[in-house]
Each structure stands twice: as C-alpha cells, then as structure tokens.
Amino acid sequence: MSTVLILFCVLSAITLSTAFLTIFSKNPIHSAIYLVICFFSIAGHYLLLNAQFLAIVHIIVYSGAIMILFLFTIMLMNLNEQREVYRPRITRLGAIVSFCLICLVLITIFINSKPIVGEYTSTGEDYQSIKVLGKILLNEYMVPFEFASILLLVAMIGTVLLSKKEKLEK
Amino acid sequence: MNVSLILIILLVGAFATFLAGDKLASKVAFFFGLAAAGCSIVLLNHYNLGENISFINQWITQPNISFALKADGLSMAMLLLTTVLTPIIIFSSFGNDYKNSKSFYALILFMSFAMAGTFLASDGLLYYIFWELSLIPIYFIALIWGNGDAEERKKAVVKFFIYTLAGSLFMLVAFVYMYQKAGSFLLEDLYKLNLTATEQLWIFLAFFLAYAIKIPLIPFHTWQANVYQKAPTVGTMLLSGIMLKMGLYSVIRWQLPLAPLAAKEYMYIFIGLGIAGVIYGSIVALKQKDLKKLLAYSSLAHVGLIAAGTYTLTLDGLRGAVLQMIAHGFVVVGLFYVAEIIFRRYETRAIAEMGGIRSQTPKFTSMFLILVLASVALPSTFNFVGEFTVLYSLSQINIWFAILGGTTIILGAYYMLKMFQHAMLGETNTKIFADVTFNEGATLVIIIAVLFFFGMYPKPIIDLITPSLQEILTQINRIN
Amino acid sequence: MNTLIAIIGLGVLCLLFEIFNLRKAIVPITIIGLLGVLGLTISEFNSAESYYNNMIVVSKFSTTFSSLFIVLTIFLVALGHNFYENHQSKISDFIAIKVFLLAGAVAMVSFGNLAMFFLGIEVLSISLYILAASDRMNLKSNEAGMKYFLMGSFASGIILFGICLIYGAMGSFDVSEISALSQSAELPIWFPIGIVLLTIGMLFKVAAVPFHFWAPDVYEGSPALTTALMSTLAKVVAMATLYKLLSVMNADISESYKMVVVVISMASMTVGNIMALRQTNVKRMLAFSGVSHAGFMLMTLLSFSTSAGSLLYYASAYSLSGIAAFSVILYVCKNRNNEDITNFHGLGKTNPLLAAILTAALLSMAGIPIFAGFFAKLVLFNQTIQAGYLALVIVAVVNSIISVGYYFKLILAMYTKEPNEERKGTPVVIYAVAVVAIVLNLVLGLFPSLVLDLLA
C-alpha cells in the first residue's frame, strides 16, 4: 500500500465522515463547520491529484464564499437545534432505505462493470497548470465562460428581485 | 364544378350566419341551407350526366394526407340526405326562439358542413377529421340550448362526447396502422392493402367500436336516449336524422371494404348484434314515458336492423341499408318534430300528460299518424322499401335472422301505436292544442311527401346507389 | 450564435432601460427586439454552422426550435405588460430575466459542448426559480420557489453526475467527439450510466412520471405568468433538449432503454390525466395536463431519426394552445387570489371571445381535429406505430379520452354556469396574444406541412 493510497484513504475517510456529520448534526452551525472540513478534505483530494489551482479555487469559492454565505444566513435567522422539528420515523426510514438502495445500486453497477485493465496513460504533458487551464478556459471555453457570467448576472438580478422591497409595497 | 362547393357553401354559411346577428341568423342559415340543397341537386345532375365532380388535392405531405372528396352514388345519396334535411331542420326551428341564435344556427350549418364532409371524404384522415368535427357543434348545441336540468344534461352530453370520441380514437389508430402499410390515407390505396386476417380483425374491431357507439348498436347505446331527450329538438333531429347515418355509412364505405376477411368471418356475430338491438330497442321503447326517449329507442331498433343489413355483405343488404338510412332520416326528423310541436303547446314530453289531442287537431293527428305508420314501415312508404330489402337480405343469410329482425314489424307497431294512442287519442284534452302553423304543417308535409314519393318510386335512389354499392362489394370480395 | 448574442444583448439592454428610467418602453422594445432576433434566427435556417470550437452549433433543429422559443417569449413578454402593472419598479428585472431565460433556452438547443448545455440549463432553471418565487410576499409563491429550487438543484446534481460520467468515458465534452467515440466497441459502462442519469435529470425538467411531483405544486404556487412560462416554454425547451442530447450524442438507444421510455411515457400520460380529473385549480389542472403532454412528447424518443419534425410540431401546437389558454386564465384570474375553476363560471356569457379561445385551446390540447393538437398527436401516433409500439399508442389513445374529461370540465364551467361577477376592462394585449396564439394554432392545424416539413 503506497503512501498515496494511504493518504487517499485517510482523506476519503475524513470526507465521508464529515459529510455524514454534516447531515446528522442537530445544530446547523455544526453542520456548516463539518461541511467546511469536508470541503477542505476534498481540496486535499485535488492536491493529491495534482490540481493545485483548482484546490485553491475550491477553497476560496466553497469555504470562502459559499460557506460564509451559509453561516451568514444561519446566523441571520438565528437557527439552532431547538428549531429543528420532529421528523416522522417513516421519513427517516424512507431516507435511510433509499440511501442504502441508491448506494447499493450504483456501486454494484460500477463493480459489475469491466475493470480498467492496464496502465493509466500518462502523456507527461502539462495539462493542469494555471497557464494551461487559463488558455483552455479563455480560448476553447470562451463562450461558456462568458455564458457563465450571464448565469451569475441572472442570479444577481434574481437575488435582488427576491430581496428588494418594492416602492409600492407597504 | 365539384363537390367541394357544397362544403364551401355550408362553411361560408356558418360564418355568414354568425356575422348576420341574432335577428337574421335563422333566415341566413335557411338560405344557405337551401343553397347547399340546390347546389347538391345540381351536382347530382352533373353526376348523373357522367361528369367528374370529385375533388382531390394534396394537403399534407408528411404524413401523406390529401384533401380528397369523392362523389359516387352512395356519397351523393347521403349528401342529398344531409343537404335536404338541413334546411328542413332549420325551417322547423322557426317557431322557436333561441337566445344567441347566431351561434346556434352557425353551429347547425357547421355541423351540416362536417357531416357532408364525412360523407364525401375519401381520404381516411380527412374523413376522420370531419367525423370528429361534427361532434363539436352538436356538443354545444345540446349543452347550451338543450332542455331539462342543467346538471343532468351536462352529464348526458359529456358522456356522449367522451364516449363517441373514445370510439373514434381507436378508429384513428386503425387508420394510422393502415397508413404504415399503405403510405397513404387514400381510400383506393387502403383498398390495395393485403392485410392478414388478424390485422383485419383488429382493424375491424377498432372501426366497429367507433361505429357501434355512433350508430349506436347495443350495448354501446347508453348515451343515446339521454342525449336525444336533453338536446334541443333541432339537435336531436341532426343527431338522429343525419349523424346516426354517418356511422352506418362508414360501415359500408370504410369498415367492410377495408377489413373484408374479418367482416366475413364474424358477420354472424355482428348481424346478431344488430338484431339484438332491434328486439331490445323495441322492447325498451314499450315502457318509455318520455316521447323523445321512446323515439330514441325506436331509432335504436331501426338502426340495429340497418346495421344488420350492412353486415350481410350482400348487395341487397347494403342497398336496403342505404334506402332505410335515408328513409329513417326523414321519418325520424318528422317524428321528433312532432314531439317538438306538442312540446311547444303542452310544454311536456311525458306521454302520460298528453292524450286527447286528436279531436282538437285532426290535421296534425293525421300527419303524426302517417309518420308513425311510415316508421313502422307500412308498405307504400319509403321505409317499407328499405326494411323489406334489408329483411330480404337477412333471410338470404339465415331465415331466422329475418324472422327475429322481422319482429320489428310487430314490436314496432306495438310501441308506436301505443304511444300514438296515449299521446293523441282518448277524451279531448282539457288543455287547448292550437292547430299547427303553416311552418309546422309545411315541414311535415314535405317530409311525408318525400316518404310517399320514394316509397312508391324508389328507383331514382336505387339507380343512384347501386353502382357504387356494387363497387364496394367488389372490394369486399376481392380476397377470398 | 448570432441569436444568442443578440438575445443577451437585448437582456442587457432591458437592464439599461431601467437605469435610464424608460420603464414604459421596455415591453414594446423587447418585443420589437425579439422580433428582430426572430428574423435573425430564421435567416440562419439554412446555414448550418458551428461556432467557437463547436460550442454552439447552428442547425435546422436549433434554428427552428429557437424560433419557437422566441415566439413564445414574445407572447410571454407581451402578457407581462398587464401582469406587472403593479410591479413597475421591477418590470425591467422580470423582462430581463425572461430574456436571459430565453438565452439559456437557445443555448440548450444549439449547444455543441456539454458545458454549454449545462450552463444553459442552469440559466434557465435559475431564472425559473426566481420567477417562481418572485411574488415575494405570497407564501404560495415562496413555497413554489422553494420546492422548485430544491428539487431542481437536486436534479441538476444528477445531470452533472451524468455529464461527469460521460466525460469519464469519453474524455471530452464535445458532442461530436462523443458521438464519434460512442461508435467504438470498447465503451466503459460509465457512458450509458451517464446518459441515463442525464436523461433522468431532463425527465425531471419535463416533469415526467415519477419525477413530476414538483410540477403541480410549483405551477399552482407560482404567479400565473410564470406558470404560463413553465408550462409552455420551459417544458418545450426541456423536451427539445432531451431529444437533442440523445440524438446528437448518438447514444446507443438500447431496447431496454426504449422500454424505460415507453413505461415512463405511459405512466406520465396516465398519471397526469387521471390526476388532472379532480383538480379544481386551473393552473394545477394544466400542470397535470402538462405531465401527460410530456408523456406524449416522450414518444418521439422512440424513433429518433425521423421524429424531430413531429416533436417540433407537437411542441408548437402544445405551447401555442398553452399560451392562448393562459392568456385567458391571466385575464380571468387577475386580481384574484386563486385560479379556481369557479372563476370561469359564465365566461361564455360575459366574454364569449375569450371563452371561445379557451375552448379552442383546450380542444387543441385534447386533440380534436383541425386544431394543431390533433395533427400533433396524429404524427406522433404514426411514428410510434411505425416504430412498433402499438401498445403505447393505445394507452395514449385511452389517455386522450380521459383528458377530454377535465378539459371539458372547464368548458362546461364556462358555458353552463351562471357568471358570478362582472369583469371589467378589455386588456388589448391579452386579447391580442390570445387571438394570435390560437390563430397560429389553427394555421398549424390547417397547414401542418408548414412545420412538419421543416425538419423532415
């Protein structure tokens, strides 16, 4: 077992357990914290795969922006575990059953599939440095890149639309 | 000059009527109805001179649908029935006051248009479209201008609509299935198909469902009596006078030639069904309290016999069926009109509330009686010619069919005379029955004249329809 | 490509108008702009080309569907004129979001790369989440937005997973490359799983059973105009995209996959129609009706090679009648809290024109001849029988019959019930939209070849 594999296993364990904890925590703030840890471990995976730039961006966007947004909202609403309503047992049971089922189904399929035999190709070329990514993003993927801006614009307008008080509203 | 002209007249008439406004609507509609009738007579003349009055034009390329109107003797006969009855029906309604009459009369003409189209179309899909189109106007006519409790009426009419639509949709599937094989909806292309017996059976059944509901044959008739009762009389006349015949016509034109193997294989079942309808309809009619309902069941009995005639697959059967269709069209319109005339005066359709009318209005009574007698196929009326021919054809298949079908002669007389006795005879009614107006009288006289004329001299119609029926028979017998 | 740029430009222009305080001009200018875009799109009809590294592929398919979307958007924007009367300060936002939504829609049918597809569907979805929740003081609207958002992003996750697996199998996002690679024998199982997940995500968007549960709730809760948008434009876009996805990636549609489509199609029709029977809220009823129509449109997936034209035709017929129906609903239910069927009582007397239009629209949806809905169903049946799925067609026929039940419930309410109150005002725009939509529907019905032959 190589160090890389051990590293992978450890990271995976952290990822999965924190993901579970996110869900099981009664307190939303705890959930958020666990989620941040989860994100960090995923960033670790990225690093493991040598995608440094992506790892950084990931931390900045998720942990830095999205999670802050979450925490901000949680705080704004002053949520704590007492607010969590009683969940009927049948709901939980259904959730657990379907979780098991979907896991089982997907994993079985992938196990059943033909295993990848032989060496993984390695071109040796640089394909994931900032430079390469930037080139691809702004050449080949220029249109989606621009289009993503439209997406963000729409989200922005929408958020404003949803939050802004109208003059006519009293 | 070709048959599309009639469709155009009727359609334009419908729009013109709608635009003419409530006051003029009935007159405009009547005018266009007459124009269509005149036009179809002119066309008949052209047809008899051997001119080609068919019309065909590609409509949709993919799927391959043509706007094909074919006029052969059979179509012309049915077209004449439609275009002649339409002005009569419109004329008969002159005594009534309908609110929003522009829509009312426009719908009548539109329905007439759709029915005429159904009789003319020789492209399966065009035919289907007209077939369905004719359903919409009658739906609204019955719904909006009908009588009786609104909720009940709604139920009856919606049932009718869904029921008939349900049947015809399966016909559409059958058409589409055949289109796969033929690459065209044109009748002659469909004729060329060589379908296996199983395919034919399914196609036959799909058609049958549509027609059995429309005609209606038992046990698919449950919509009929209620709708006839609830619809305004004009609607009932349209339904029973013309629309029923659409189903019967379609059996001859479409069902039999397209699925002859199935027709031959199972003809006994379908004849049996028709005859069961005769007996059942007659017996149910006996105890009806409502005049229109009674007429509805009598209609059920008559069309059962006609249907049995068509399924004999003999020239006599088909010819008798067509003759009887036309005859029944006239007589049933007349009878429903009689019901309407009584209703105008007594505000009732319950037979028990009538009686003792004869002494007040002998003229009306005589006309009513003649219609009753025509309905029970008294010789020298048109109905006799049809009924005789149909029964004869049944006797060729199996004498028992003729005997059982012939019970209509007895049972029909029984319920019709019973109804007549209780509606018209007896001690003079305390309620005053005003004598028939000119309009009413004229309408009935025209109908009676037609019945007697063709009863004594059906040759023109026989000569008109026979060649095309023979052609259809050749198609039916093309595979053995 | 030009279409997309022009639409985005128009969207930005809308926002600028707000800045320059030209609110009154927004709707007309947008309509004019969209008409221009429509012309532009149509002009590209015969010039199939791909742009920017195959990101955008202009084909007959994309131009025709884009044109349909643009037309629908024009109607929806026009209807906004009345609908947002009381929300003048936000009108530019609403209109801009709709225009951007159109951009997403166009991207979805003209993508050449899965990235464009994904971004397109996200633009569309996010716009819809916003529009659904846009009546911010109304709890129903909030709830609708929330439900749609939660389920929609869940579905997005699944779509993303699907894309990921396809990428894993193919090593590319370019559909033509994927298409080429999919011919090779040695395909990892990731690819079919990816396709299936993608399909399921799209089935959610078109609201097919069993992924339809959101639709009635969201349709009911959203503001009526948004419902109109969702039930016409959004549904058609999703369906066209699903069709395009499966066809351009040349995914090997196995028999068992077709079986799944058949079952889902049947289930959608049946559930949609049966559930619609007992609805009293018109929007909800039309939502279920939409579910059943989704089932009908899914039938096109069974015969890829030939059914593009019929899908376009069905989509046009369905969405045009939807627009006509919703314009009447907008008129009738304006200033009411609900869209209950009782609001329609006596419409036949108080407003015969609109009643007739709604009747025609419903008849078209029910598939009664000469309306386009009939031919739409006809060509579908034709193709499906050709593909050998007679059973499906029979189920579809039975469903057509059931559907008449609830469409006629509404018609009956209009014509047999007494009106409960007077409605005032004759909003010209609503009339115009309704009339134009139904006339277009009729024209399509009388000359189906106009559309059917476009993609033949």
Added chain:
Amino acid sequence: MDTNLALVLLFAPFLGFLINVFFGKTLGKSLSEIIGTLSVAVSFAVTIYFFLQINQTKQAINIDLFDWIQISNFKVSFGFLLDQLSILWLLFVTGIGSLIHLYSISYMHDDEKMHTFFAYLNLFVFFMITLVIGSNLLVMFIGWEGVGLCSYLLIGFWYKNQEYNDAAKKAFIMNRIGDLGLLIGIFILGHLFSTLDYATLKTAIAGATDLNMYWLSAAAFALFIGACGKSAQIPLYTWLPDAMAGPTPVSALIHAATMVTAGIFMITRLNFLFDLTPDVQSIIAVVGAVTALVAATIGLVQNDIKKVLAYSTVSQLGLMFLALGLGAYEVAVFHVITHAFFKACLFLGSGSVIHALHGEQDMRKMGGLKKAMPITFITMLIASLAISGVPLFSGFFSKDEILLVAFHHNIPLWVVASVASIMTAFYMFRLMFLTFFQEFRGTEEQKHHLHESPSLITFPLIVLAILATIGGLISLPGHSWLNEYLTPILPKLASAEHHLGTTEYMLMAIAVVGGLVGIGLAYAKYIKQNTVPTEDSEITGFSKVLYNKYYVDEIYDAIFVKPINVLSLFFRDTIETALSSLVFGLGKVTNEISFQGKKIQNGSIGLYLLVFVLGLCAIVSYLFLAQ
C-alpha cells in the same frame, strides 16, 4: 284502355278518399257521402265491365306500371293482374262495398266525423282493390297492410274510447304477426324462384325440376301464417271479435265480407304452391276445422249480438280454410262469396237493430223486434237460414260442398265441421229468437222509440238477402258455373268429375238434418222455455269458460303481452341503468382513482424526492442490473 280503366277502378276510391280527407268538412255531409259512395260505385261499374270482358275473352289482363323495388336477383314491378279470380273478388268487394257505403250514409248520419268515416271506407276499398289486383305478392302486400291499417282506423273510429283504441291496436298488431309470416314466405319464394310475380312464379314452380320441398313447405307455411292473421284463424283470431268495436258497417264490410277473406284469396292465388305442399295443406285443414269448432262453441254463449256474428265469421272462415286445406279452392271461394252475402246481411241487420236501439248490443236487452222491424227481421231470417245451411239458400250449397270434400278426405274433419255447422245453426237462431221474438226486454224509453230503419238501411239489406238466397246458383252441384269460371286459375278443376252419388245425397241430408236440429234446439230453448241468458256473474261451469272465450285473451296476455311488458320494464329499469352505470362507472372509477391519487401528492418535498430517488434506482437497476 284497359290500363286506364284499371287505374280508374283502383283510384276512384282513392280519389274519394282524398276528397273526403281534404275537403270533407267544407263539402258538407251529404256531398261527402255521395262522393264516398259514388267512388266505390264507379269501381263497381268498371269491375262489371271487366267481368263481362273476361267472360268473353278469357284473357287475363296484365298491367305493369313501373319498377318498384329492386332486389339483387329480381325486380318487383308495380303491376296489376286482372284475371278471373281477382275480378270475382272485385265484384263482391266493390259490390258489397257500394251497398255498405249506401247503408253507412244513413247509419252514420249523426256522426260528426262522417267525412272521415267515408274517407276511411274509401281508403279501405282502395287498398282492398290493390290487394286483389296486384300482380305480385309485394303489391298485394301493400293492400294487405293497407287494409289492416284501415281496419285499425275504423275499429278505432270512436277514438275517444280507449278500449276501442285498444281493440284497434290489437287488430293491427295481430295482423302484423301474420304479416311477418307473409313476408317470410315472400322472402323464401323470392329466394327460391327469383320472382314474386304470380304468373312467373307459377311457371317457375311448374318448370322447376328439383324443388326444395323443405323450403317450399316453409314458404307455404309462412304464407299460411299470414293468412291466419288476416283471416282470423287460430291462433291469431282473437282480434276479430274485439274488432266489433268499430261501427257496424265496418264490421260488415271489413270484418265479414272482404278483408278477412284476403287470406283465402292469397292461398287460392297461390294454389299451385300449396298443392305441392301436402303437409302444409293438412295443417291448414286442421287449423281451419279447429277454428270452426272453437269459434262456434264460443259463439254459442255470447250475448253481444255483434260478438256472436264475429265468432260466427271466425267459424265460417275456419270452414273455408278447411276447404283450402283439402285442396278444394273453388269450394272455399264459393263459400267466401255466399258468406259475404249472408254475413254482410246479418251484420247490417244487426246494425239496423242496434241503430234502432240507440247503440244497445246486448241481446238480453232485446227481444220482440220482429213487429217493429219487419224488413230487418225478414232479411236477417233469410241470412240466418242461409248460414245454417237450410236447403235452397246459398249457404246450403257452399257449406255442403265443404262438408262433402271433408268427408271425402278425412272423416274426423268432417265430423268436426259438421258439429260446427250444427252449432252455427243453433247460435244463429239463438240470436234470431233472442232478438226478434218474445217480449222486448229493454227500457221503456227504447221501446218507445222502436222503429224500422230508413230505406237507405233496408235497401242494402234486401239486396243482400236476395243475394243470400240465390247466391248458391253460381255453383250448383253437378253444374257449376263458378268452377268453370275459375278453371284458368285452378287447372285441376278441368279434370275433376262432377257427379252426385248416394254418399253425397246422404251427406247432404245429414247436413240439413243437423242444421234443422240446431235450429230446433234453439227454438226449444229460447222460444219454448223462454230462456234468457243469465247475467255475466251468474254464468257457471263450462259455459263460463265458453263465455270467456276459453280465456284465450287472458292466456295470450299472460304468455306474450305481460312478459314483454315486464321485460320492457326490466330492460328499462335494470339493464339500461346497469349499462349506463357501467359507462358512468368507468368514469367514476377513474375519478375515484384521481381522488385517491391526490393524497399521494401531499405537498411534502421529502416524499417527492423519495419517489424521485426510488424512480432513479428502479430505472438504473432495470437497465444495468436486470440484464
């Protein structure tokens, strides 16, 4: 010329009908009476012309007007055949018809719907002529149904009384049962021989080499059912007594002299067919004999003067059928003619009585009328003697021939027929004695008004009485003009031997004695013992069964009418509802599913997503795990 005259013959009554229908009211009573009577008289005159012509030429006149109905294997033309048989029938149809029209002028004078009455009578004559002169079965069928219609109209002439209407309806429907049989017969004949024309039919049957006897018998039997209906034979005879609800001239014309003989006419017309089917002939003979006996027994105890005559008619018709069944068509025809004379006379006489008593028909309330109404009495007496078979009166010859034929063929039938004849004599004289002898049993009021009927009534009576007396001359035993006349129609007659042996004379004697015994019994009972029939409630024993007509009406009611009505109610209330609710049920079930389905859509996102995930699992596992 012949064609035009034939058309005049046919359409004169029709014209009378039209005029009376459309202008009857405006014309006034007397004019409408004159037109009605004249139109029939014109026909009579034309008939005489034809009669004279055919006596000379011996050529049947065949007139084809136009094609009427077209069947695949044959055409039916609208044509007439004027041959010996039809002209013979026309003679007494129009002749007696004219007399009865004349009679009606006075009899119906007080009725406000006089013109309608004449219109109907004219119409009847028109249809009867059509029936008789039609050149094929289908034209005959027009007349056949037409006379049925007129019978319906005339029985229900006083339509305000629903009982009369019931009687009319019953007559029409029972006739229609027979008509169905007739139609079936026509179908079979058409199928077998591709023609319905009498002449061609005859040649076809004669020329056919391999006749299908089964179908031929079936056809003959079906036709016979038709005849049963029209001529009131068992089992379809019950309408005729009820038909007495109509005005008496109608009973005389339609229900005694003309219409009811249509069956005999038809069978005689088709004698070539019936001759080939001995089985059917035996059935006819038996049915005829039984009918004769049954009707006669019922006639024994009836108290309504017209009912007695009605049952007598049925009984006499039975005798005619007996003759037909035995192949003695000419005898049947002979009896038809004599019967027409004396029965019409009897009916008209009874009408005269009823007229005098202002509508009273119950013989228990008559009696002693011979002084007040001598002419009526004498004419009726003559007719009664004729019907009883007293020698030298016409009935004697015709009835005797029937008995003779019966004796030759089948002794039991002869016994039955003889018993029926004795009974006939008994009840006829019962009628005579109760009506004209002893004391008047009616009210004082009636007694006061007793008077002989006016001459318009008595004139036809006298004419008919004369005919009833001398009518037998047309076919005297040994030298029969009638048989000669009918030879072209009945070819067998040419070869038949006509001689009278001892057996014949003995039989004649037996018949005469039998008749006299009947009269004597009646005399003993009603003159000597001065019995008056008891009130309805006091009738007991077998006579109660007889008085109630063997309860046949009740039995028919129980077997046919009630079940059909019950069935109708069952169909209407149960089957219709069931079928209807089946269709509605489908809708309801769908609706109910919809209603239940709404519960699944419970608004919970959790559930929605759960279903989503489960659906995903199902699809994925089906696609990738199930293979």
Added chain:
Amino acid sequence: MNNILNQIGIENYIFLSVILFCIGVFGVLYRRNAIIVFMSIEIMLNAVNLLFVAFSTYHQDAQGQVFVFFSMAVAAAEVAVGLAILVSIFRNLGSITIDNLKNLKG
C-alpha cells in the same frame, strides 16, 4: 511523470464520489431543515466535482477541471438564489423547515 491513478485506481475515486453523492442524496431526503438540505446538495455537487478532477487526471485532460469551474459558478449562483428564496420564506413563515411548506398539494 507518472499518473497518480496508477497508485490509487480510478475505481476508488468513483466509489468515493458515488458514496459522497449518495450521502448528499441521503441528506436531502433525511433532513427537513432547508439550510442543511442546501448543504447536502453542495455535497452532491462536490462529489461530482471530485470525480471530474479524477477523470481529468485519468484522461490527462484539462477540460474536466475547466468544467469544475463552471460547476462552481453554478453552485454559487444556486446558493445565492436559494438563500434569497429561503430568506423570503423565513420572513413570511418564520421557519425554514421544509415540512411546513405543504400548502400546495392535492
């Protein structure tokens, strides 16, 4: 340069992603708190992102990583909009439990 997947194996990444994705799904189903549900959806998206990167390495291709950027942008946009809706619900309802959103049903 050696492909790192030679040591770990792409299957392991697939399993990891799948499990993580399923945990996300589970969270969506299990929790009734809208915020946590959002978080679960983020977990799902991240699971996919992770797989993208793994496949990117597997194919030695940068496009997968580029796609992750888009996916992040989408996630960010969704969260923004979702939270905006959440806030307005909170304003109206005073709670963010999705079980309370059951007005629309039937």
